[in-house]
Amino acid sequence: MSNIHSTAIIDSRSEIDSTAKIGAYSVIGPHVRIGAGTRVGPHVVIEGRTTIGKDNEIFQFASVGGVPQDKKYGGEPTALEIGDRNTIREYCTLNLGTVQDAGVTRIGNDNWIMAYVHIAHDCQIGNNTIFANGIQLAGHVHIGDWVILGGLTNIHQFCKVGAHAMTGAATRLSQDIPPFVLVAGSPPAAHGINAEGLRRRGFTPEQISAIRQSYKTLYKSGLSLDEAKAALAEEEAKAVDAAEYIHMMRSFLDMSDRGIIR
Known part of the structure; x- marks a missing residue:
């Protein structure tokens, strides 16, 4: 040949x-x-x-x-x-x-x-x-669609990273990252959602706003994980254009074995 x-x-x-x-x-x-x-x-x-x-x-x-x-x-x-x-x-x-x-x-x-x-x-x-x-x-390790991993990121066995999530450089992961979430550091911490990545992929401002609100419910509301799941279910029911994305986050939380970075 x-x-x-x-x-x-x-x-x-x-x-x-x-x-x-x-x-x-x-x-x-x-x-x-x-x-x-x-x-x-x-x-x-x-x-x-x-x-x-x-x-x-x-x-x-x-x-x-x-x-x-x-x-x-x-x-x-x-x-x-x-x-x-x-x-x-x-x-x-x-x-x-x-x-x-x-x-x-x-x-x-x-x-x-x-x-x-x-x-x-x-x-x-x-x-x-x-x-x-x-x-x-x-x-x-399971990595979802559209994930961006910063240089020198290390991920522990059996961890999951949800779709559209992102890590900063030299991030060390031993727990899961929900979809859309931006994580950096060692030890790692959540720093909002990957909003710029979502904009580049054609997400509407309304969809990004709904995803950001779901992030706040999970990370900023002071709710326990179970309480946050219930609140996300209510947000999903009310969201028209972003229901599938909130559902992605809720489904990820249900299948997380190692727990999420929170």
């Missing part, structure tokens, strides 16, 4: 679309599948049961589909799934899943993953996220 550099080492059992490009000295394992238009730079290693969709770009020295950094892993046939149009920059490490969880690490579509990011086993990443340099995700 003319799109594969002559120095690349490609296992004959791998499945690579004829329009994909593989750079010099890259290594592709036997159980790897790479979709149309995906570009793999030089010196990239892709191994394990890894499926990569269309029009991704993986830069040099990335390690994709490596075995989990988990002592319980015993060679089980777990997987890594990467969607479409993702950018994965230099020195990123993306590991396979484990049988103790879903068995699959998943990366959605249109994500921008900067250099030195680690995405551990069984992480579930949504769509349209931005991960700045040096972010470290422990195992089983």
Whole structure:
């Protein structure tokens, strides 16, 4: 194939679309599948049961589909799934899943993953996220759509970050972040909602105002968590244009296992 550099080492059992490009000295394992238009730079290693969709770009020295950094892993046939149009920059490490969880690490579509990011086993990443340099995700972390993680953010295993949330640089998370909330610091604290991000994504002023009020109910009202949930339910019932977003926040609170940063 003319799109594969002559120095690349490609296992004959791998499945690579004829329009994909593989750079010099890259290594592709036997159980790897790479979709149309995906570009793999030089010196990239892709191994394990890894499926990569269309029009991704993986830069040099990335390690994709490596075995989990988990002592319980015993060679089980777990997987890594990467969607479409993702950018994965230099020195990123993306590991396979484990049988103790879903068995699959998943990366959605249109994500921008900067250099030195680690995405551990069984992480579930949504769509349209931005991960700045040096972010470290422990195992089983869930990241919602449109999340922005500031550089050097560290996230404890099993934590969840809700859709449209944002962290400041060098934030250390050991609890969950509800949707829309801006968190920074170590120890971390909430600092309002990601209003600018919502404006850029087309949220109306009325929707942003309703989301901001929900934030105040959760963080500024002095209510207990259960009381805040009840108050949010009332706000959802009254909200016309923003009911689905308040519902997102309420649903997230119900499924939070580690508790939220509050």
